[in-house]
Amino acid sequence: MRQAAGSAETLTDRVIREVKDRLAQRALTPGTRLPSIRAFAAAMRVSKSTVVEAYERLSAEGLIVSRPGSGFYVDAPLAPLSLADLGPKLDQEVDPLWITRQSLGRNTELLMPGCGWLPASWMPQDSLRRALRMLARGDAVGLTDYGTPQGLPALRQFLVRRMAGQGVEASADQVVLTESGTQALDLACRFLVEPGDTVLVDDPCYFNFHALLRAHRAKVVSVPYTAQGPDLDLFEQALARHRPRLYVTNAGVHNPTGATLSPIVAHRLLKLAERADLTIVEDDIFADFETETTPRLAAFDGLHRVVYCGSFSKTLSAGLRCGFLVARPYWVQGLTDLKIATSFGGAGLAAEMVLAVLTDGSYRRHVGALRARLARARAETTEKLRDLGLTPWLQPQAGMFLWCRLPGDMDAAEVARRALADDVVLAPGNAFSLSQTARSHLRFNVAQCSNARIFSVLRKAIRAAS
Amino acid sequence: MRQAAGSAETLTDRVIREVKDRLAQRALTPGTRLPSIRAFAAAMRVSKSTVVEAYERLSAEGLIVSRPGSGFYVDAPLAPLSLADLGPKLDQEVDPLWITRQSLGRNTELLMPGCGWLPASWMPQDSLRRALRMLARGDAVGLTDYGTPQGLPALRQFLVRRMAGQGVEASADQVVLTESGTQALDLACRFLVEPGDTVLVDDPCYFNFHALLRAHRAKVVSVPYTAQGPDLDLFEQALARHRPRLYVTNAGVHNPTGATLSPIVAHRLLKLAERADLTIVEDDIFADFETETTPRLAAFDGLHRVVYCGSFSKTLSAGLRCGFLVARPYWVQGLTDLKIATSFGGAGLAAEMVLAVLTDGSYRRHVGALRARLARARAETTEKLRDLGLTPWLQPQAGMFLWCRLPGDMDAAEVARRALADDVVLAPGNAFSLSQTARSHLRFNVAQCSNARIFSVLRKAIRAAS
Structure with missing residues (x-):
């Protein structure tokens, strides 16, 4: 049996929380019937009286309603669609939406080797x-x-x-x-x-x-x-x-x-x-x-x-x-x-x-220059990352990304957390991996890696996480 | 019993068409069970053998599949979401999507008293x-x-x-x-x-x-x-x-x-x-x-x-x-x-x-001038429409729209159809009315009504539709 989240949480609280979670995740929608008291007690491994008490308190809150002889039904309005509730609960360091919000925030203090676009100065x-x-x-x-x-x-x-x-x-x-x-x-x-x-x-x-x-x-x-x-x-x-x-x-x-x-x-x-x-x-x-x-x-x-x-x-x-x-x-x-x-x-x-x-004639030149610049940046960044023990999974033929593995079995989220404290936004592997099998990976954007501070922060974060 | 759509349509064809319509409207989705032969025969008022034949032909087309002892199931991929299929079937003259496509089409031949925006020359x-x-x-x-x-x-x-x-x-x-x-x-x-x-x-x-x-x-x-x-x-x-x-x-x-x-x-x-x-x-x-x-x-x-x-x-x-x-x-x-x-x-x-x-200081002036211009256009257009027997439902305090009733119980879609033949796009009332109770209404955009040809075309269309 799972432990309750907080020590003060009673079994009834836990059942209530479960129902509210299902409402938030829209697993329970307005008008639908709740599990029967017996079935829910079995599923939650609590006594039937615990579920009865939980349902009564949820009724008092106006979230569910009892229809005699038929059971309990959702009476709450539909919860707004929350992407956070729909997906797995992630730490913010590996939460793609959080990383994106940070990266888009135009906080000029932040260095962003984890973001997915080129610096303004690289654009035409x-x-x-x-x-x-x-x-x-x-x-x-x-x-x-x-x-x-x-x-x-x-x-x-x-x-x-x-x-x-x-x-x-x-x-x-x-x-x-x-x-x-x-x-x-x-x-x-x-x-x-x-x-x-x-x-x-x-x-x-x-x-x-x-x-x-x-x-x-x-x-x-x-x-x-x-x-x-x-x-x-x-x-x-x-x-x-x-x-x-x-x-x-x-x-x-x-x-x-x-x-x-x-x-x-x-x-x-x-x-x-x-x-x-x-x-x-x-x-x-x-x-x-x-x-x-x-x-x-x-x-x-x-x-x-x-x-x-x-x-x-x-x-x-x-x-x-x-x-x-x-x-x-x-x-x-x-x-x-x-x-x-x-x-x-x-x-x-x-x-x-x-x-x-x-169509103004210079775009082709711009793109040519960009490709050459990216190739140089890929080579340079690869070298700097290798010095820190980070190995690219492969050497890409093009583009801005290097998908790198941290030394040992290190937790990229932990490294990202520490780097963030020093104003460096990284992109830990599991943000990209549905199966959560990229725990030791980081994605680097070579175009955003020109600042040497990124690598000193990274070195410090890797040491601390080792 | 409803008549078949075309004289050549057999009862089997009709059952097939019904199933295909349901697939198109996503009322039947992949993997769902079709109605039983008996139930569908009763619903369609045909014999069971007709439904059997229809289901066999649909199976041959690969749209449904038989699972012995269990019934027929949808085997077709989900039909793409079609707004046209989701809504009521409308004549194009009252189909909002069709009107919008025409109006957005930038066909300079068309006059568009039915559209919902100002002419480019009115903008800042x-x-x-x-x-x-x-x-x-x-x-x-x-x-x-x-x-x-x-x-x-x-x-x-x-x-x-x-x-x-x-x-x-x-x-x-x-x-x-x-x-x-x-x-x-x-x-x-x-x-x-x-x-x-x-x-x-x-x-x-x-x-x-x-x-x-x-x-x-x-x-x-x-x-x-x-x-x-x-x-x-x-x-x-x-x-x-x-x-x-x-x-x-x-x-x-x-x-x-x-x-x-x-x-x-x-x-x-x-x-x-x-x-x-x-x-x-x-x-x-x-x-x-x-x-x-x-x-x-x-x-x-x-x-x-x-x-x-x-x-x-x-x-x-x-x-x-x-x-x-x-x-x-x-x-x-x-x-x-x-x-x-x-x-x-x-x-x-x-x-x-x-x-x-x-924030450039001229926007306030622009908007002031626009309001005055719209007020004049509302007054002028109201008068011209009254000459044709069209009465505004009310005299708006602001904006570009006049919601007008055609004389008698005239069909606005018919008027719109005739006006379109003369390159004038109108907006018939039922495009705005879910209950289809605005059959005799038209919406006019007074900012798009400066061309006198609109009113001669309208006069001709009204005469012909009377």
Whole structure:
């Protein structure tokens, strides 16, 4: 029998807390019947009189109501949807939402090797300024009106040509602009996922996938990720066992590992998906970091069962809210209707700015310089981390991430906790791992690792945690 | 017994179509058991052998599967969420999604007295251009970084002062910036509404509320709107009968009627809401159109059970995607987490632009001029419509809408259909009315009525429909 949380908690308190937890987690919703007194007593391993007392106190609080001869029913209003309540209880150091809030907080005291974006100084500021001045001279309709239902046609055309470079064939009619890459993923989930559906993700994967899928009340199942893509045997087992509706993954540079999908794995994965009638959402957010194009599932599949998403947050500006989604023609109308219903416009002025920057001739140079700078930073950061006993899982071909293992079996959350006390935000492995099997890993963003203080703080934290 | 849709449709075809409709509407989801052959035969008033044949053909198509001794089960993947399938089947002339797609389409041939926004030439273009130039000179972080979790603090502070003018007391900590007013509503629904929950709306109401709530799979119930607000007797009955979770309404100028809430109705409504533990989402999208402040539920209630939303699309720019939501302090963290999970950033550069325009000194003048211009346009349009026998339901104190009744019992959808043939997009009443009781109404946007051709087309359409 489990211990009560506090010494002062009685058995009745414990039963009450359990019911309130279920209400908060919406496991019990208004009007539903509570477990019978006998069943709940057995489940909680308490006496029936304890449950009777708990139910009476909950009735007095107005949370439940007794219907004679029928049992107790929830009378409380539905608890607001809380992502925190829907997921496992995590320490804040490994709680993705907490890490994200800290990283987004623009606290200039903080160093953020754990965050997922480039420093402002790495972004194409001159192009952005030029685009702003150009828009200032542009026509009024672009300045003031809602975007068209699918979004700026010229940007969709541009995206079609860009995708062709990644081997993804699509027409502009298949492209829907959204207000961010995340919104594109959200829209795809909204369209395809029903509450209670099972969705596969990689383990580890981008941590916001967990939060996003929790918001859709999906059941999330993870499959270990290898250096060539998901472990196919385990992927196949997961398909058979969980009959998932969807698989959400990264294209190109995998977050957090920096791995890239091999053509063989891509091909086999799509064969498995076809057999299981699985739909795939492929998030190509890091596309422009690649020097050589790696396989896209959307390219192999021809956008039949793959929905392809992306944005410009990572290489252009995260402040310009503009993403996109590309899907089979038959789905585009439904996706567009859902977008209008839930966000009305789409990108608007941001789409005009993105197009201006992408087409002003300097973007290609900017991206080239960025790739070279990232390659240098990966090499330098790898070396500095090795000095501290941290080994990258693999040496990525592209991108900003290094997925590193701490020496020994050290607890990354403990290291992160100590580093945070010195104003350094780290990203501990288990934030990315549904199975919580990345306890000794940390994800480093090499573009945010130029400050030497990060490594002295890390050294101190590792020593203290050893 | 109903007639088959086409003469060639057999009884078996009809049963098959029924099953496919249920799959499309997600009334049947993967893995669920189909009705027994006997039950379905009785329900469809066909013989059991007809259902057997239909089920066999559906099995051959791979949509359902037989489990011997147990019955037939859905084997098809879940149909994507289609708003069209979730709602009633409407002619496109009264289908809000269709009207919206047409209006957003930027077809310059079309005249759009039915749309819900001002012409580009009415918007503060000079301020917007100034703001763009100012941002071009601004700091890099604003240009390139994600917004902070709740959004630009200075804009939230500004909103607090602006709300104070409407009697709504809040702190900047209670404000969450979003990527649009619609996204703010969507976030509130996401936080508060569970699939299957009942939500009250006004009848008539802004038509996108219907689509938004369908996307949340809410059961929507409407209450007739009077010139002073919702009909309170019917509102009370709806509370008792449907136990709704939420009431979604417009603050200030009501869309489509132009009515304004009276203080007495506001007060009584909140008392009813309190008794029924109803949460209210109040959409104050037209705030800046008002010359005199009318009651806000959020002001009376102190943001206890009211979530207050808005944006700057109507008076500043619809191309700048930036809205906001204000809620009780206890909910802000949960709402922010959900926003991060589903759209990551918030407003970003758009928030900086909105703040720049709102604070550049000319916005107040712009809004003053807009109100005067709208008052003139309301008077002029009223007169022109009266010449055609159209009477406004009431003379609004503010805003761009006139809610008008056609002469006789004329079908507004028929008039809209004919006007569309002449490139004039109208907004027929039933698009706004869940109960479909606004058959003879049209909503006119006076700011889009300056072209005389609208009235000649309308005259012709009315004659033809008489």
